[in-house]
Amino acid sequence: MATKDTRSVLSRLPWVDNVDSETRDGVLFALPYLLIFGVFLLYPLLKGLYMSLFDWNAFNPSQSEFILAENYVRMVQDPAFWEAVRATALFVVLTVPTLVGLGLALALGVSQDIKGKRFLRTVFFSPYVLTVSVVSLIWAEMYAPQYGPINYYLGLIMSNPPAWLNDFTFAMPAVALATIWWTVGFNFVILLAARQGVPERLYEAARIDGASTWRAFKDITLPQMRSAIVFVTTVQLIASFQVFGQVFIMTNGGPDNSTQTLVMYLYRVAFRQQEFGYAAAIGYFLFVMLVAVSLINYKFVGGDD
Amino acid sequence: MVRKPQAETPSSRRKFITVAGGAGIAGLAGCMGGGNGGGDTNGTTTLQYWTLFAGGDGDAMKILVDRFNEEHDSIQIERQRQPFDEYYDKLFTSMTGGDAPDLAVFHTPQIQRFTEALTPLGGLLSDGAADAYVDSIWQETEFGGDQLAVPLDTHPNGLYYNKDIFEEAGLDPESPPTNFEQLKTAADTITAETDKQAFNPDPYLRFFVRQFVAWQHGRGGQFLNEDNTEAAFGDENGVALAQFYHDIANEWNWDRADSTDDRGTKAFRSGDLAMTINGTWYFGVLQSQDFEWGMAKPFVAPGQSSPQTWANSHTLGVPNSSSKQEAAVEAAEWITQNSLEWGTEAGHLPAAQSVLDSDDLRSSTVWEKTLSTFSDMAQNGELSYMPSTENNEDYTRPVNNAISQIYSGQIDPEEGIQQAATDVTNNLQG
Numbered sequence: 191m192a193t194k195d196t197r198s199v200l201s202r203l204p205w206v207d208n209v210d211s212e213t214r215d216g217v218l219f220a221l222p223y224l225l226i227f228g229v230f231l232l233y234p235l236l237k238g239l240y241m242s243l244f245d246w247n248a249f250n251p252s253q254s255e256f257i258l259a260e261n262y263v264r265m266v267q268d269p270a271f272w273e274a275v276r277a278t279a280l281f282v283v284l285t286v287p288t289l290v291g292l293g294l295a296l297a298l299g300v301s302q303d304i305k306g307k308r309f310l311r312t313v314f315f316s317p318y319v320l321t322v323s324v325v326s327l328i329w330a331e332m333y334a335p336q337y338g339p340i341n342y343y344l345g346l347i348m349s350n351p352p353a354w355l356n357d358f359t360f361a362m363p364a365v366a367l368a369t370i371w372w373t374v375g376f377n378f379v380i381l382l383a384a385r386q387g388v389p390e391r392l393y394e395a396a397r398i399d400g401a402s403t404w405r406a407f408k409d410i411t412l413p414q415m416r417s418a419i420v421f422v423t424t425v426q427l428i429a430s431f432q433v434f435g436q437v438f439i440m441t442n443g444g445p446d447n448s449t450q451t452l453v454m455y456l457y458r459v460a461f462r463q464q465e466f467g468y469a470a471a472i473g474y475f476l477f478v479m480l481v482a483v484s485l486i487n488y489k490f491v492g493g494d495d
Numbered sequence: 496m497v498r499k500p501q502a503e504t505p506s507s508r509r510k511f512i513t514v515a516g517g518a519g520i521a522g523l524a525g526c527m528g529g530g531n532g533g534g535d536t537n538g539t540t541t542l543q544y545w546t547l548f549a550g551g552d553g554d555a556m557k558i559l560v561d562r563f564n565e566e567h568d569s570i571q572i573e574r575q576r577q578p579f580d581e582y583y584d585k586l587f588t589s590m591t592g593g594d595a596p597d598l599a600v601f602h603t604p605q606i607q608r609f610t611e612a613l614t615p616l617g618g619l620l621s622d623g624a625a626d627a628y629v630d631s632i633w634q635e636t637e638f639g640g641d642q643l644a645v646p647l648d649t650h651p652n653g654l655y656y657n658k659d660i661f662e663e664a665g666l667d668p669e670s671p672p673t674n675f676e677q678l679k680t681a682a683d684t685i686t687a688e689t690d691k692q693a694f695n696p697d698p699y700l701r702f703f704v705r706q707f708v709a710w711q712h713g714r715g716g717q718f719l720n721e722d723n724t725e726a727a728f729g730d731e732n733g734v735a736l737a738q739f740y741h742d743i744a745n746e747w748n749w750d751r752a753d754s755t756d757d758r759g760t761k762a763f764r765s766g767d768l769a770m771t772i773n774g775t776w777y778f779g780v781l782q783s784q785d786f787e788w789g790m791a792k793p794f795v796a797p798g799q800s801s802p803q804t805w806a807n808s809h810t811l812g813v814p815n816s817s818s819k820q821e822a823a824v825e826a827a828e829w830i831t832q833n834s835l836e837w838g839t840e841a842g843h844l845p846a847a848q849s850v851l852d853s854d855d856l857r858s859s860t861v862w863e864k865t866l867s868t869f870s871d872m873a874q875n876g877e878l879s880y881m882p883s884t885e886n887n888e889d890y891t892r893p894v895n896n897a898i899s900q901i902y903s904g905q906i907d908p909e910e911g912i913q914q915a916a917t918d919v920t921n922n923l924q925g
Contacts, residue, residue, distance in 0.1 A: 248587070248591040249590065249591060249611040249612050250611065330756075333755075334755065334758070334761075335751070335753050335755050335758065336751065336753070336755075336758055336761070336762060336767075337761060337765075353751075353753040353754070353755050353903065355755055355756075356753060356754050356755045356899070356903055357903075357905075358905060442701070442756075444896060444899065445754070445896070445899060445900055445903070445905065446896045446897075446899075446900060447896070458888070461584040461587060461588070462584070462886065462888045463886050463888065464587065464608065464886065
């Protein structure tokens with residue numbers, strides 16, 4: 191029989207007497223995470239919402255002025271904000287479909303019975319272990335107009351290769367390409383694992399029934415991998431909407447503000463312009479948008495899973 | 496042998512969880528706790544000192560701090576170098592988070608944004624401290640009647656040129672251009688006679704605003720209005736300068752029409768660019784190059800009737816959260832008044848009059864190579880500081896962006912500079 195002194199410390203609290211031991215243990219195990227979640231996520235989340243309602247004075251918070259929704263009204267009327275939304279949307283469009291599609295193609299390719307599979311897996315995944323600063327500096331050098339290798343070789347076949355990171359047309363696609371090279375390995379690994387989880391007997395049955403490769407892909411591979419594809423797409427959407435490091439290092443938002451994404455604009459507003467209240471409002475816009483996009487993705491693509 | 500199960504009871508597991516949880520809470524408390532470390536021990540006050548200096552500047556500052564620590568028992572400095580591009584963001588975060596250093600480096604135009612968080616030094620400075628510094632530089636550190644920092648130097652721009660390329664083009668390497676007409680002749684000759692790029696007005700291609708402000712003043716124009724509430728550079732002077740930036744790369748082919756970061760400094764250091772405009776620190780950078788170089792006054796834009804060059808100062812300020820303000824001010828005065836190596840090693844023009852006048856500085860290589868020219872410009876009142884506004888990005892970013900696009904031929908010069916003026920005014924009044 192369990193006695194009080196061999197039970198959890200929680201049992202000493204009066205209201206815990208009625209809680210069964212399984213619940214108690216569950217709470218105890220979750221507590222460290224909940225503590226960190228509360229301090230580093232929940233508290234900043236609520237504090238951010240609070241700050242977004244003030245003209246926040248960073249040096250003397252007690253002198254901050256309550257302005258209700260003025261920061262949100264300003265956001266809607268701010269051309270620089272909408273420029274940042276446009277730049278972010280462009281980055282999302284350039285990266286998410288490619289990252290998911292290419293990740294899927296690589297996963298399906300490597301899951302075939304081909305030579306050098308292990309080597310290819312390593313090659314596809316290895317860029318993902320690099321940090322954003324390393325990736326950005328490597329690609330900034332690659333794109334360098336005068337001394338970069340890309341323009342060196344282009345210069346052999348054309349007279350005036352573009353200044354990739356300083357060109358309105360090419361700057362964002364150039365950043366997107368670097369990002370795809372860097373992160374496609376993550377999607378590849380998740381999708382490869384999902385593909386390997388599809389029972390081979392389904393393909394055998396399809397072959398016996400005379401199904402084409404396309405039919406097998408459409409009716410077996412895609413439905414079987416749907417959960418993984420939805421997961422990868424959602425994670426990718428969140429990551430792409432939050433892009434910061436690459437543009438900060440490679441273009442600093444330029445040329446003009448054409449690659450200044452939402453998070454970079456938020457950073458500038460907070461740390462350069464010292465307007466934490468307005469920055470918090472922009473942060474909340476991004477937060478709500480990400481929740482909405484994720485829900486839509488699960489609702490329309492994820493089905494019942 | 497059957498191993499005896501260990502006496503692992505729910506109680507001991509829970510003890511572990513409790514202890515681990517306690518440790519976690521303690522860790523979190525550590526994260527949240529204030530204090531800037533480096534406390535006082537054995538009667539010694541330890542100062543946390545933040546700088547943004549790398550390369551030759553970093554080496555020179557290390558010499559000064561090491562010397563200070565050797566000569567002082569009661570005060571010791573712990574120097575922390577922060578990355579240049581993120582320095583002020585980190586400093587701002589540390590100040591708002593109550594964990595600021597005791598002493599920190601500030602460029603003069605940046606002081607304005609920190610006025611609420613800096614200690615007025617009036618009562619803490621030694622008697623007659625102001626007299627120890629060049630008056631014009633000292634005045635740049637006074638804000639709203641308060642002395643908020645102690646100046647270390649001034650670091651103006653100069654025209655650096657590659658003597659080897661001048662020779663290759665048949666030009667006299669000892670006669671660099673001193674005005675626009677001479678620049679045009681020299682750059683056109685270099686473009687015609689060599690395969691080198693002739694001239695670039697900002698080797699980093701992202702700080703165009705610096706020399707633009709000075710050249711605008713040099714033409715007799717204003718950059719902002721008197722009370723810094725409106726842009727004034729959208730006038731005929733600003734338009735003429737915008738056209739100059741455009742023509743350099745798009746009309747005269749002196750440089751590539753491309754504003755990618757740092758392209759110019761890579762080209763100059765590689766010996767592919769004949770002339771560029773850069774600050775005092777370039778002396779340290781160019782020491783290791785294998786070509787002959789020289790430096791002249793950068794008054795080479797069109798219409799410079801009262802020539803000016805961009806200048807800035809490194810200064811030392813004391814955050815008001817520091818509990819060691821007296822020691823910090825003592826250290827700031829010592830560093831700035833014993834700054835010989837800041838001139839001889841880093842190439843900057845010291846702000847302390849005694850150092851500036853010293854034989855050690857005036858007989859050094861750097862004096863002959865660059866500092867005598869910089870000193871001459873300072874004496875003649877030819878230094879142009881950037882305006883201090885609540886947030887300097889209000890004007891630096893629009894102007895840098897506009898000139899960057901003008902330089903690379905992506906927008907019309909007149910439209911571009913006037914749009915930048917409108918944006919700056921909106922920002923200043925927003």
